[in-house]
Amino acid sequence: MRMKRDFYQRNTILVARDLLGKNLVHRKNGISYIGKIVETEAYINSQDDGAHFNKGLTDRTRIIDEAGGHIYIYNIYGMYQLFNIVAEEKHVHGAVLIRAVEPMEGIEAMYVNRYKKEYSDPTKKDIINLTNGPAKFVMAMDISKEEYYGGDLVDDKRIWVEDAEPIPKEYIVRSKRINIDYATKGKDYLLRFYIKDNPFVSK
């Protein structure tokens, strides 16, 4: 079952936590890509100087003003795109960065998208390297800013989040976020969630 608006229109931290274990589904060119979400980070509000929208919205971040469930994708380091899900009600700002997924379906196509060569005899390392980072799974699942910025996971025919068994509490780890040393206040907030012992969690 596809997640509905009410799932996303909640506190950003709860949305980040509850996205763990759910399946991100993307259908394109007759290929069905499915990745289980194993790592997320919450970006919250004006108190969080790690968030892009902490000093107000800009053209890049305008979609975060929309209702939870919309898609926020942005460019980073000139060559990568990161995938976020908007949380909270309309006009309340919050977003969840998906940092890693575990491939469930479409692995052969993911391999081709990532390595630009024919699928052949992958090692365990090759498989883990498909999706164990925020830019990596976006490339593997063939998601682009041009196609999906501002899209809505609640009713888009091509991309959505599918419900799944909740992850037991004892398997959910909460920690500091990654690579936001520039944030002076938000740096130490415990806003990163991941599934304990899952090999696809980023390093």
Added chain:
DNA sequence: CTGATGATGTTCT
């Protein structure tokens, strides 16, 4: 295995 470095271009000051 670890840590350091370069790639690359949009966004914001």
Added chain:
DNA sequence: GAACATCATCAGA
């Protein structure tokens, strides 16, 4: 002009 929610590659151990 600087910063940047990253990744691939390479050197060293």
